Amino acid sequence: MRIEAYLSYRGQCQEAFNFYKEIFGGKIQNIETYEDKEIDIPENYRTKWQHAELIGKNFTLLGYDAAPDTPLTDGTNMHLGVDMDTEGSAKFAFTELSKGGQVHTNFQKTSWGAYYGRCTDKYGINWMVNYKE
CATH class of the missing domain: 3.10.180.10 (2,3-Dihydroxybiphenyl 1,2-Dioxygenase, domain 1)
Structure with a gap:
């Protein structure tokens, strides 16, 4: 069995994953941005990460920058x-x-x-x- 955590950010996914990589090691991969997506999103958000994975020896973190109109409550539910x-x-x-x-x-x-x-x-x-x- 393997459980992965999927983390949501408000435009800080890249910064957060680089921070976690410094602490735990691993490799950031499978990065997708909003750049080529056919969705209604502000132009300054196009380079934000729609999906990324930080994979280490014994862990996997998945994350993304939620669209600006997506409701988020920082960390209270997990x-x-x-x-x-x-x-x-x-x-x-x-x-x-x-x-x-x-x-x-x-x-x-x-x-x-x-x-x-x-x-x-x-x-x-x-x-x-x-x-x-």
Whole structure:
């Protein structure tokens, strides 16, 4: 079984995916823009990403820039859970993801034995970062 997250942005998909690539690695591919699409969209939105994939060793993120008239509510309806391989990589990911965003639960050892932190990044996406020894 494989579960993929599909993330919606308001004109920031390229910026967000480059940000996530710096943290998690991977390769951005299968980029489609609105440029050649027969849809009613503002001219300055034509270069925005209608679809993109960030694919890494153990993850896939899909994303797009929602059309300006598409209703979006930043991050309130989902979290992305990330299980990291080391405590150090988990702490790094949490620190970077929370920069410019909001920390909801500090990254710390939990009662269930894992290291865990929860934050919303600067793009409005909720993250749960976890490392279990």
